[in-house]
Amino acid sequence: MNLKDLKFENEEIEYKTSWKDEYLKTLCAFANTKGGQLIIGIKDNHEVVGVQNFQKLLEYIPNKVKNSLGIIPSLEIKEVDGKNILVISVQPYDMPVYYDEKIYVRSGSNTVELTGQELTRFIFKKFGKSWEKSPTSVTIDQLDLSTVELFKKLAKERLSAISEDDSIEKVLYNLELMSEDGCLNNAGVLLFGKDPSRQIDAPWVRIGRFSKNNSILDTVDAVGNLFRQLEIVYEAIKKNINVRFSFENTTERKEIWDYPLVAIREAIINALVHRDYAVQQDTQIKIFDNAIWFWNPGTLPEGIRVEDLKNTIHISKPRNRIIARVFYYARMIEQWGTGTSRIIDSCLNQGLPEPEFKEENGGFSVYLYKDMYTEDKLRKMGLNERQIMAVIYVQRTGKITNKEYQELTGVKERMAGYELNELVKLNILERIGKTGKGTFYTIKGAKGAMKTQ
Structure with a gap:
C-alpha cells in the first residue's frame, strides 16, 4: 500500500494511531451501515506512525470484537512508508449489531448512536x-x-x-x-x-x-x-x-x-x-x-x-x-x-x-x-390602477377580453387594447387567439389558458 492510496476519512474509513477498546463503537457502526475499515497506525493527516505490537493485536482484537459485538472482523497487516499498519475490515450486517446495548451507525466520517425515531426506523428496516x-x-x-x-x-x-x-x-x-x-x-x-x-x-x-x-x-x-x-x-x-x-x-x-x-x-x-x-x-x-x-x-x-x-x-x-x-x-x-x-x-x-x-x-x-401578482407588486412594476384591476380580475376569473376590460375600467376599445398589449409586453398576460371575438388574455404561463374558452 502506498501513501497516495490512502483516502480521507469517510463513512467507510477511519484512521487511528493505536488501538483502544472504545473503537469497538466504530466497528459496530461500520457493521450497521455499509461496512468499513478501521486502520491502526496512521494519523488523521495521513502521517504513518506504524504499529509495534501487531502480533498481539492480531490475537486480541478478533476475540474482543466477537465477544463484544458478535461479529467476526478481518485483520490484515500492510506496509506503508516502511512501517506496518493494521487494517481491520468489517462487512455490513443484515441484523442489528449492538455495542454495550446500544446501536451505532456511521454518518459521514462520524460514529453516532441511534436513539428515538431514528432507532425505530433502523430496527424496522433491518428486520424487514x-x-x-x-x-x-x-x-x-x-x-x-x-x-x-x-x-x-x-x-x-x-x-x-x-x-x-x-x-x-x-x-x-x-x-x-x-x-x-x-x-x-x-x-x-x-x-x-x-x-x-x-x-x-x-x-x-x-x-x-x-x-x-x-x-x-x-x-x-x-x-x-x-x-x-x-x-x-x-x-x-x-x-x-x-x-x-x-x-x-x-x-x-x-x-x-x-x-x-x-x-x-x-x-x-x-x-x-x-x-x-x-x-x-x-x-x-x-x-x-x-x-x-x-x-x-x-x-x-x-x-x-x-x-x-x-x-x-x-x-x-x-x-x-x-x-x-x-x-x-x-x-x-x-x-x-x-x-x-x-x-x-x-x-x-x-x-x-x-x-x-x-x-x-x-x-x-x-x-x-x-396569487402570482399582488397589488403592491403590480404597483412596483409601474402599472396604472386600471391595469392592476384587470390583472387581479384575471387571477380571479382566469381570463379577460377587450370588452370585459372596457366594462371593468370604463375606457374605450382602443385604450383597452393598448393597455392590454402593455401587459403582454411586460410578460404579465398572454394573448390567446389572433383577432376577433375569440381573443382573450390570461396570466402568462397559466397551463389552462386554452381551457378557459
Missing part, C-alpha cells in the same frame, strides 16, 4: 418490517365500524374481491390489516380505529390560520382515523380560505376558491398516506394570507427526486404500501404517481403560481400559492 405491519392488541370491537362499511361501498368498483356482504373480519384480513388472532396491525388501527391517537399513540394533523404578523387566528386538531382526519382537515382549510361565485356564460353559479379544491384534497391525501408514522411528530398545515404550507415528517423515498414529482406520471414508491392501497381502493387516489401533477395542473389551470415541493426540516413540504 414496516410500521404498518407492527401488531397491536386492538380488536374489531374497538374499530369505527361505520368507516369500515363506508370503505366497502367506496371500494366495490375497484376491488371486486370485496362485497358489501363480506364480514368485517374478511375485509380486514384480505387487506392485510388483521392477523389470524383477530388483532389489527398499526395500519388497520390508523385506517379504521375509533381513536388511533390513544390506541397506538398515532400522530394527528394540526391546522393553523395565521395573520400577516403571524398571530394565530384559528387552530384545529384533526384526530381520529385517516378517513375522519381527511374530512376534518379538508373542511378546516375551506373554512379559512375565501370563495367567490361566477355566473360566466351560464345561469348556474360556479364556486371559485382561493385555491383549487382538487389541489387541497390531493395535498391532504399525500400528507396522510405518505408521512413517516414511525416519527412521533404531527403533520402541520399552516394557512397564511397568500399561501398554504403542508409539512410532513419523512423525506422522499430513495430513488425519487423533487424534480420527478413535476412529471405527469412518475414512479410511485409509497412508504406506507398498505395505507396507500386502501386509499386507492376507496377511490381517494385516482392513479398511482399522479397526485403531485394533479396539484400542479389544478393550480396552473386557475391561473395560480406553480406549487412548490421541498425536502426540509426532516420532512416533506408542499406550498400552494394564492
Whole structure:
C-alpha cells in the first residue's frame, strides 16, 4: 500500500494511531451501515506512525470484537512508508449489531448512536418490517365500524374481491390489516380505529390560520382515523380560505376558491398516506394570507427526486404500501404517481403560481400559492390602477377580453387594447387567439389558458 492510496476519512474509513477498546463503537457502526475499515497506525493527516505490537493485536482484537459485538472482523497487516499498519475490515450486517446495548451507525466520517425515531426506523428496516405491519392488541370491537362499511361501498368498483356482504373480519384480513388472532396491525388501527391517537399513540394533523404578523387566528386538531382526519382537515382549510361565485356564460353559479379544491384534497391525501408514522411528530398545515404550507415528517423515498414529482406520471414508491392501497381502493387516489401533477395542473389551470415541493426540516413540504401578482407588486412594476384591476380580475376569473376590460375600467376599445398589449409586453398576460371575438388574455404561463374558452 502506498501513501497516495490512502483516502480521507469517510463513512467507510477511519484512521487511528493505536488501538483502544472504545473503537469497538466504530466497528459496530461500520457493521450497521455499509461496512468499513478501521486502520491502526496512521494519523488523521495521513502521517504513518506504524504499529509495534501487531502480533498481539492480531490475537486480541478478533476475540474482543466477537465477544463484544458478535461479529467476526478481518485483520490484515500492510506496509506503508516502511512501517506496518493494521487494517481491520468489517462487512455490513443484515441484523442489528449492538455495542454495550446500544446501536451505532456511521454518518459521514462520524460514529453516532441511534436513539428515538431514528432507532425505530433502523430496527424496522433491518428486520424487514414496516410500521404498518407492527401488531397491536386492538380488536374489531374497538374499530369505527361505520368507516369500515363506508370503505366497502367506496371500494366495490375497484376491488371486486370485496362485497358489501363480506364480514368485517374478511375485509380486514384480505387487506392485510388483521392477523389470524383477530388483532389489527398499526395500519388497520390508523385506517379504521375509533381513536388511533390513544390506541397506538398515532400522530394527528394540526391546522393553523395565521395573520400577516403571524398571530394565530384559528387552530384545529384533526384526530381520529385517516378517513375522519381527511374530512376534518379538508373542511378546516375551506373554512379559512375565501370563495367567490361566477355566473360566466351560464345561469348556474360556479364556486371559485382561493385555491383549487382538487389541489387541497390531493395535498391532504399525500400528507396522510405518505408521512413517516414511525416519527412521533404531527403533520402541520399552516394557512397564511397568500399561501398554504403542508409539512410532513419523512423525506422522499430513495430513488425519487423533487424534480420527478413535476412529471405527469412518475414512479410511485409509497412508504406506507398498505395505507396507500386502501386509499386507492376507496377511490381517494385516482392513479398511482399522479397526485403531485394533479396539484400542479389544478393550480396552473386557475391561473395560480406553480406549487412548490421541498425536502426540509426532516420532512416533506408542499406550498400552494394564492396569487402570482399582488397589488403592491403590480404597483412596483409601474402599472396604472386600471391595469392592476384587470390583472387581479384575471387571477380571479382566469381570463379577460377587450370588452370585459372596457366594462371593468370604463375606457374605450382602443385604450383597452393598448393597455392590454402593455401587459403582454411586460410578460404579465398572454394573448390567446389572433383577432376577433375569440381573443382573450390570461396570466402568462397559466397551463389552462386554452381551457378557459
